Amino acid sequence: MSAKYTTPEELVRLADVAKQKAYCPYSNFQVGAAVVTASGDIFTGCNVENACYPVGVCAERTAICKAVSEGHVKIKAVAVITNSSKVQFPCGLCRQSINEFGTEATIYCASKDGKYETHSLNDLLPRSFGPADLML
Ligand SMILES: O=c1ccn([C@H]2C[C@H](O)[C@@H](CO)O2)c(=O)[nH]1
Numbered sequence: 001m002s003a004k005y006t007t008p009e010e011l012v013r014l015a016d017v018a019k020q021k022a023y024c025p026y027s028n029f030q031v032g033a034a035v036v037t038a039s040g041d042i043f044t045g046c047n048v049e050n051a052c053y054p055v056g057v058c059a060e061r062t063a064i065c066k067a068v069s070e071g072h073v074k075i076k077a078v079a080v081i082t083n084s085s086k087v088q089f090p091c092g093l094c095r096q097s098i099n100e101f102g103t104e105a106t107i108y109c110a111s112k113d114g115k116y117e118t119h120s121l122n123d124l125l126p127r128s129f130g131p132a133d134l135m136l
């Protein structure tokens with residue numbers, strides 16, 4: 001964490017920088033993510049694969065865990081970028097993880113050239129199950 005949130009384009013750029021660190025020898029699918037917290041701080045992450053495939057972690061969840069472990073539990077926006085020429089969306093696990101910390105989050109989904117689409121988490125994860133559902 002060092003940057004403060006400015007623009008979606010800058011957030012996508014920071015995700016792209018994080019993508020350079022992707023550890024993905026099995027899929028060769030590089031992913032970078034950048035999350036913006038309530039304070040405007042930015043945390044970034046990459047996917048980290050493992051020889052035992054299920055142990056691998058997505059870029060979005062790497063970034064979220066970095067934020068939460070530094071005490072930032074409210075996420076306002078997420079940018080994700082891959083090495084695909086198509087715009088890519090977070091996987092289901094990552095959508096659920098974003099939901100835990102940012103039910104109102106905005107998601108910027110980019111292709112490798114930096115072009116991005118903007119979606120609400122609610123668009124990507126409708127009728128979600130989250131913390132409020134356990135407040136019995
Ligand atoms: O939302 C996603 C989906 C996939 N990946 C990673 C996991 C794996 O390392 C590679 C191929 O699935 O892409 C992410 O980082 N984020």
Ligand SMILES: [Zn+2]
Nearest residue numbers: 058091093094
């Ligand atoms: Zn994922």
